[in-house]
Amino acid sequence: MATYILRRVAWAVVASLIVLTLTFLLLYFTPDTQLAQLQFQAAQAGDDPEAIGAAYESYHGYDQPIHVQYIEYMGNMLSLDWGWSETRSQPVTTAIAEAIPYSMMYAVPSILISSVLGVAIGLYSATNQYTRGDYAATFFAFFGLSIPDFWFGIVLFVLFSGILGWVPIIFDTTAATFSLENLAQFILPIVVLTLSSIASLMRYSRAEALEYVEAEFVKTAKAKGVGDWRVLTRHIFRPASVPIATILVGDLLGIILVSSYLIEVVFGIPGLGTLSFEAIRDQDTSLVMGTVLLPAFLTIVGNLAQDIAYTILDPRIDYGDS
């Protein structure tokens, strides 16, 4: 098992290196907007654009051979020197570090609520299949899956901020993290994000648990005299948790990373999504790279966690090192 985990970690490192290398190559072949701007200004001022260009490239090390640039780039990445954001006049890592708390303020509650509630409702649906409760949960799930985040967010925003005035319209960054004021401005994003991520978890948990509700070993447990609750938690949920762990990490992460763009822009939250969105809009190359790399690493870490979760949850997986 130790060997297996080490191998998974090694693969995660390899995957990270591939992501970094691809990013480097993309950047290497991308025309530099700043260089173009400098040369344009130089030409307007009557200077030699070529000389300015050469000076710029030599200043940034862009005249070096590709492998030297690559090593330099990788060194910077590993030492968390992710470049300078021109639009924000601060290091990329600082900009990201400032944005992360705002994203977490709605993502963490949303992940917790949707994983706990999603699995719980899914299990309820499975054990009470084709009852009114199951139909209600199914309706809720398909509603959450079908409705676009940004649209639902706008509707809620208009209703509760604009018409009813229950939650603030302008996002206030000065509100303390654990305050009612902060809760009021985060409640709608949490609801929207939870709704979209809970649905797939619910349906998935339901399908997985259903597979085990009918399983022979569940009948064995019942025949042994195991009560309903223990049958559900120990004999159905426990084996079902193996496949559910997949969606919990992988899918949830994906939904939240994608949704964060839409939700943050709609609600004006200065989190990672907004940061990335503005960086792309303003062609701030270093910042775009930083905000794209972070989710990529998160996904790699998530997949690693998922692989390790499998080995802990399912004794049938052969580690190949015994």
Add this chain to the structure above:
Amino acid sequence: MTTNRPDNTTHPPQTDQTPSIPTANDGSTATSRSTPASTINANARGNKTIVNSNTSTDSPAHDSTAAEASSDAKTDEMLLTVENLKTVFDTDDGTVHAVDGIDFTVQRGETVCIVGESGSGKTVTSESITQLFKSPPGSIADGSVVFDGIDLASRTEDELTDIRGARISHIFQNPQGALNPVYTVGWQLIEAIQLHRNVDDDAAREDAVDLLNRVGIPEASSRLDDYPHELSGGMKQRVMIAMALACQPDLLIADEPTTALDVTIQAQILTLLRELQADFGMSIVFITHDLGVVAEIADRVVVMYAGKVMERGSVYDVFESPSHPYTKALLECLPGRGSLGGIPGSLPDPTAPPTGCRFADRCPYAVEECTVGEQPVFESVGGEARDEDIEHEVSCVHYRSAADPSVLDQLDADRSSVPQERPSGRTVGTRDGEGGVARE
């Protein structure tokens, strides 16, 4: 297994087993063997008053102490009395009458085999005893399941949970799927022990090792930490048996426990069950479609078809003088006996059971009377019973007191003279026994 078929009266299949059943630790079983057959018959036929007095022993309604004493004695003999049990499943295609009014009894220490083809309601019967079937859609629509004086059919789920595994245990057909793949064998065994017995972890673990030893698993203490996927099918079934025995149940319900195993393992498991029955003095309800297995282990046989009991009696009577045409046809299907073609036709639609005898459509002896009314009431087959304690009864119009069952033999003779003739439904039989001499 076919070598043990009881088609030879000089070597009854039970000779090695019968003495082991009345064990020293269950005196009532021994006495039940010597009880006059008439008393048992009253019970086997489902005497309502006895059941009622059992379920309400605390009520002062009984003015006759003698009657109470005798009913108590019968409670001791009869571990399980199933009466008019109806289990239905509500499906989109209609209500499936899986078990449609069956009666049978299980004495303490005896083995009752329920036989019949697939879909005849055997498994549903076994699951109806402690209501293991999924509900909804399944439910017990009518009837009673009186286990040791308690009517299980009217008990709440919580009360049934206390009985399951403690007093009535199950083993199932497919050991591959019957153990939870994510827990060790020991975890599952200890769970079974601790659910009903107040013992600490160490004591439960010791008991688990003892149980695994008892069911013949080598290196039991290290096997305890194995996961089910690390055991063979036969070993898993032994673990299942160990789990079923964890609380020394009074009744073990075995639903085709050997069907998924290969033949040598089958024999080992059957031998093991017989040994354990002798040790623990428990009763066994054994569901199977393998008549060879029935001949090996049964005391009493219940033949089911389409949710109804066709014939019941001692294993000797049922095998030596099969009376219902369905039982005859089943025995004909044994390898080396008559046709290999099976029984022509198929089971009736369980959502719309036919009137009259369920088997009439496929029965070569069917007459018009077979297709009207209800399933015929049980009639005693008569003749010389090979086990005087167990009534041999059959649900067939040809055995009514006014009818002459020898018509079946007559038809057999006719059929064998024209061997290529296949039974073609209800028109085959004739009722020349009508108005004839009554039996006995």
